[in-house]
Amino acid sequence: DAKTTQPNSMESNEEEPVHLPCNHSTISGTDYIHWYRQLPSQGPEYVIHGLTSNVNNRMASLAIAEDRKSSTLILHRATLRDAAVYYCILLNAGKSTFGDGTTLTVKP
Amino acid sequence: EAGVAQSPRYKIIEKRQSVAFWCNPISGHATLYWYQQILGQGPKLLIQFQNNGVVDDSQLPKDRFSAERLKGVDSTLKIQPAKLEDSAVYLCASSSGGRLGELFFGEGSRLTVL
Numbered sequence: 001d002a003k004t005t006q007p008n009s010m011e012s013n014e015e016e017p018v019h020l021p022c023n024h025s026t027i028s029g030t031d032y033i034h035w036y037r038q039l040p041s042q043g044p045e046y047v048i049h050g051l052t053s054n055v056n057n058r059m060a061s062l063a064i065a066e067d068r069k070s071s072t073l074i075l076h077r078a079t080l081r082d083a084a085v086y087y088c089i090l091l092n093a094g095k096s097t098f099g100d101g102t103t104l105t106v107k108p
Numbered sequence: 109e110a111g112v113a114q115s116p117r118y119k120i121i122e123k124r125q126s127v128a129f130w131c132n133p134i135s136g137h138a139t140l141y142w143y144q145q146i147l148g149q150g151p152k153l154l155i156q157f158q159n160n161g162v163v164d165d166s167q168l169p170k171d172r173f174s175a176e177r178l179k180g181v182d183s184t185l186k187i188q189p190a191k192l193e194d195s196a197v198y199l200c201a202s203s204s205g206g207r208l209g210e211l212f213f214g215e216g217s218r219l220t221v222l
Contacts, residue, residue: 094163098151
């Protein structure tokens with residue numbers, strides 16, 4: 001399975017935008033880029049996904065590089081409830097591999 | 109829509125004992141996954157089912173772990189005998205399948221082996 005690389009941790013101030021990067025240099029043409037987040041003592045929850053074009057939903061935006069070797073999850077205004085571990089994974093025919101994700105700390 | 113249900117939420121056992129975890133996926137979801145998540149790490153796939161058939165169990169320690177998905181709905185993950193290093197959260201996820209099917213996770217079952 002193709003792997004992703006993310007920074008171990010990031011910090012943000014409340015109500016400021018957050019850009020969470022992910023590298024996936026070995027991505028194949030049929031891999032979808034998915035983002036999940038995991039709050040303490042909960043299972044991961046879906047945030048957003050995309051294939052080639054940038055995507056927006058009520059939770060976040062996903063910016064995908066033109067060569068698809070990297071992507072960025074954008075939280076437009078971080079809140080304290082956004083403090084979580086964020087995972088970027090590549091999903092293809094139901095197969096995926098989770099890395100250790102990025103722990104986002106949001107400071108009031 | 110009901111989410112993925114897992115039980116028990118917490119289990120404490122001594123090493124060499126056995127334990128079983130149960131998962132009820134979202135209705136209609138053909139794909140079911142079991143993950144092991146050790147504290148501070150991301151989820152590691154143990155086994156993936158498509159309906160009641162196994163798609164991938166390459167990382168399942170088959171000498172002590174077993175899983176089944178009877179009738180392609182509920183699933184059970186068993187550990188026998190448990191080791192200290194099996195202490196982890198066991199997550200069940202389901203998906204409607206396909207390349208872009210998002211994963212829906214349960215809250216997990218936290219196992220402590222003493």
